[in-house]
Amino acid sequence: MSGPREASGVSGGGGQGPALDVLVVGAHPDDAEIGLGGTIARLATGGLRVGIVDLTDGEPTPYGDPQTRRKEAQQAAEILGAAQRLTLGLPNRYLRDTVEARRALAEVYRTLRPMVVFGLLPQDQHPDHLAAAEIALNARFYAKLTKTDMPGDPYYPPLLFRYATSHLRRVLLPSAVVDISSAFQRKLKAVLAYQSQFGWRKEELVDRLTTTAKFYGGKIGVAYGEPIFSPEELPIWDPVHLLPP
Structure with missing residues (x-):
């Protein structure tokens, strides 16, 4: 298994405080954009450092090649304002939850x-x-382990959320819906940066993403929304933020 490859952005990890505020984990390039592109764009616009890590490079696929996919992924990350994008090089089509992958x-x-x-x-x-x-x-559990040869100090990311992509076949009740009305066009532009994957069915994809975003946006009274899911109770550190903007 090869080590992480940086697809875009700048390296982090040194200095004080977190190198990233938010990290989005996808199986393939385009997962983050399809499922969470609007949220990523809004977080980046708000001044947060957002990173994307693709566990695989998405190849082989019927269309495209590794070099093309890397270029498209870099372009998509830049459109959303992501600070960094990494590829871990795990096996596409045969991805498994192994000790090696966790590490x-x-x-x-x-x-x-x-x-x-x-x-x-x-x-x-x-x-x-x-x-x-x-x-x-x-x-997340492995990252906090002590007495290990993994680089870096033990760390446990405080919050873990889930996001949905196009292979979710039933509507689940989200824990929250993010208003992405101001970022929806950027989301579409980022997804469509993957010309090798979606260029031949652009209209179908845009229609599907638009329908989904309108559905979730309607749940909270806005034009477009993205659902997020929490496997744990959602903490509210400051109840002032329960009020609408």
Whole structure:
């Protein structure tokens, strides 16, 4: 298994405080954009450092090649304003929740020390997505281990959320819905940066993403929304933030 490759952005991990505020974990390039692109864009616009880690490079696929996918992933990350993008080089199509996979992602957690991690939902029909959901969760535990040869100090990301992609076949009740009305067009632009994957069905994809975003946005009275899911109770550190803006 190869080590992490940086696809875009700048390296982090040194200095005081977290290198990243938020880390989004996907199985493949385009997972983060499809499921959480609007939220990523809004967080970045708000001044937070957001990173994306793709567990695999998404290849082989019927369309494209590794070099093209890396270029598209970099462009998509830049559109959303992500500070960093990494690829762990785990096997596409055969992704598994192994000790090696957990350690690889745990090392990223320990190095970049995000306050919030977003992983995929385990209620997903894509085997790679299912494995990625488990890896994101279990790496959180591995990252806090002491007496290990993993680089970095022990670290436990305080918050873990889940996000949904296109392989979720039933509507689940989200823990919250993010208003992405101001960032929805950037989300679409980032997704469509993957020309090798979606160029031939652009209209279908835009229609599906728009319908989904309108559905969730309607739940909270806004134009477009993205659902997020929490496997744990949601902490409210300051009840003042319960009030609408």
